[in-house]
Amino acid sequence: MKPKFTLKKTLLVLSTLAIVPMFILAKAKGSDHADTPEIAASPGSDLTDVYVFPSPTSAGNVVLAMNVHPLIATGAGGSATFDPNVLYQFKIDNTGDNVEDLVIQATFQGTGSSQKVYIAGPAKPAIMGTKSTLLSPFTTTGIINNTFSPTSNVKVFAGAREDSFFFDLEQFFTILPDRASPLTGAVIPDPNVPKAGTWRAPGVAKDFLSANGFNVLSVVVELPKSQLIGTGDGKIHVWCTTSK
Amino acid sequence: MKRILAGFCAMTGVLGITILSGCGGGGDEQKVYRQVDRLARPAVNEVFATVANGRHKANDENAPTDDNGSLANDIQSFMIGTAGRSQAITDVVKAVLSPDVIIADLKDNSTTAAYLGVETGGATGNRFGGRALTDDVVDISLGVIFGGTVPALGLAADDGKEIPTLTSDNVDASGKHFTATFPYLGSPR
Numbered sequence: 001m002k003p004k005f006t007l008k009k010t011l012l013v014l015s016t017l018a019i020v021p022m023f024i025l026a027k028a029k030g031s032d033h034a035d036t037p038e039i040a041a042s043p044g045s046d047l048t049d050v051y052v053f054p055s056p057t058s059a060g061n062v063v064l065a066m067n068v069h070p071l072i073a074t075g076a077g078g079s080a081t082f083d084p085n086v087l088y089q090f091k092i093d094n095t096g097d098n099v100e101d102l103v104i105q106a107t108f109q110g111t112g113s114s115q116k117v118y119i120a121g122p123a124k125p126a127i128m129g130t131k132s133t134l135l136s137p138f139t140t141t142g143i144i145n146n147t148f149s150p151t152s153n154v155k156v157f158a159g160a161r162e163d164s165f166f167f168d169l170e171q172f173f174t175i176l177p178d179r180a181s182p183l184t185g186a187v188i189p190d191p192n193v194p195k196a197g198t199w200r201a202p203g204v205a206k207d208f209l210s211a212n213g214f215n216v217l218s219v220v221v222e223l224p225k226s227q228l229i230g231t232g233d234g235k236i237h238v239w240c241t242t243s244k
Numbered sequence: 245m246k247r248i249l250a251g252f253c254a255m256t257g258v259l260g261i262t263i264l265s266g267c268g269g270g271g272d273e274q275k276v277y278r279q280v281d282r283l284a285r286p287a288v289n290e291v292f293a294t295v296a297n298g299r300h301k302a303n304d305e306n307a308p309t310d311d312n313g314s315l316a317n318d319i320q321s322f323m324i325g326t327a328g329r330s331q332a333i334t335d336v337v338k339a340v341l342s343p344d345v346i347i348a349d350l351k352d353n354s355t356t357a358a359y360l361g362v363e364t365g366g367a368t369g370n371r372f373g374g375r376a377l378t379d380d381v382v383d384i385s386l387g388v389i390f391g392g393t394v395p396a397l398g399l400a401a402d403d404g405k406e407i408p409t410l411t412s413d414n415v416d417a418s419g420k421h422f423t424a425t426f427p428y429l430g431s432p433r
Contacts, residue, residue: 052374053357077432162430198409210419234351239284243277
């Protein structure tokens with residue numbers, strides 16, 4: 001087994017330098033951060049986390065959240081923008097067949113601090129599966145990093161947030177270096193054979209994302225549960241996609 | 245689709261037709277977008293699917309209805325070959341994690357989410373399911389893969405193959421700054 005120092009060194013640099021060079025930033029990851037070489041090269045389409053939870057502030061509402069664009073450095077959240085060429089979607093199956101019955105779409109126009117946010121849905125998409133077309137967005141448009149209401153009873157935020165994922169990524173890559181290969185470029189023989197047998201002890205283990213103060217871009221939608229239930233029994237199956 | 249439209253526009257150019265709806269600026273509503281990434285349950289594709297051989301990419305670009313013939317095979321290889329678990333436990337993990345979707349019961353009145361709550365009949369906290377910001381999804385997943393979670397739920401016999409040193413990454417949400425009000429995720433650092 002060949003020892004692999006490249007990633008370790010990269011992570012050491014990440015954790016000790018206040019200012020992280022952009023080329024290294026573009027080369028690190030998390031829960032599903034920078035998951036393939038293609039996605040690592042296109043952070044605006046890189047989905048990192050999906051959340052579905054009851055609204056803490058309004059009993060009849062549910063909150064859907066997706067994170068993209070991992071590893072935005074501390075202090076750089078305000079200048080990060082969504083990819084205007086990407087269609088961001090929450091897909092919701094409310095009949096239990098794992099085919100989307102409803103989608104919520106987010107698209108963006110322009111770049112910079114006045115980037116416009118367009119929201120459409122929840123509505124039935126014209127086509128299902130891995131290809132998508134645009135729904136007509138609501139006429140009320142938002143601005144990145146500002147909460148807005150595209151239609152009554154619906155709240156939307158699209159913009160920079162602290163990366164909500166917590167994970168000892170450094171040790172994960174030590175255990176399974178294949179999963180770091182989009183960043184290291186190294187091809188790992190026996191990609192499923194662990195190269196270490198244990199996680200790090202409490203106190204030594206580190207949440208890579210908060211230890212380094214990384215941010216993401218989030219799309220958070222809060223809406224009445226009734227808008228997603230449809231004719232179903234109340235159970236929804238949710239996933240997120242990015243498309244170009 | 246893009247290529248077909250481009251070809252169509254090029255052809256009309258040859259024929260000398262200068263104005264045609266669907267070409268140029270008016271064509272946006274016709275654009276067919278192709279999926280480049282897909283995500284639901286955290287750390288599933290990341291852990292089970294190898295980057296080598298394009299396994300992770302394949303799952304990023306297909307649909308949940310493809311998972312039983314694709315992601316489920318990655319789970320099979322990892323659970324047997326890497327984690328060394330029994331086929332019975334592996335079958336439970338495949339049945340729970342494929343297709344890869346987050347399941348939430350919107351008619352359940354729990355006030356918080358609980359990752360895998362629907363799939364486990366509430367064993368992870370409640371039957372709303374979904375995923376809360378503070379859910380330790382890594383440790384829940386590690387418990388399923390390397391620990392005794394599946395036997396403890398009575399879903400398969402204990403295979404005696406637990407690896408206790410791999411069942412928690414020993415980090416929690418204490419470094420985060422979640423907020424009580426919308427949008428709930430912490431302000432950027």
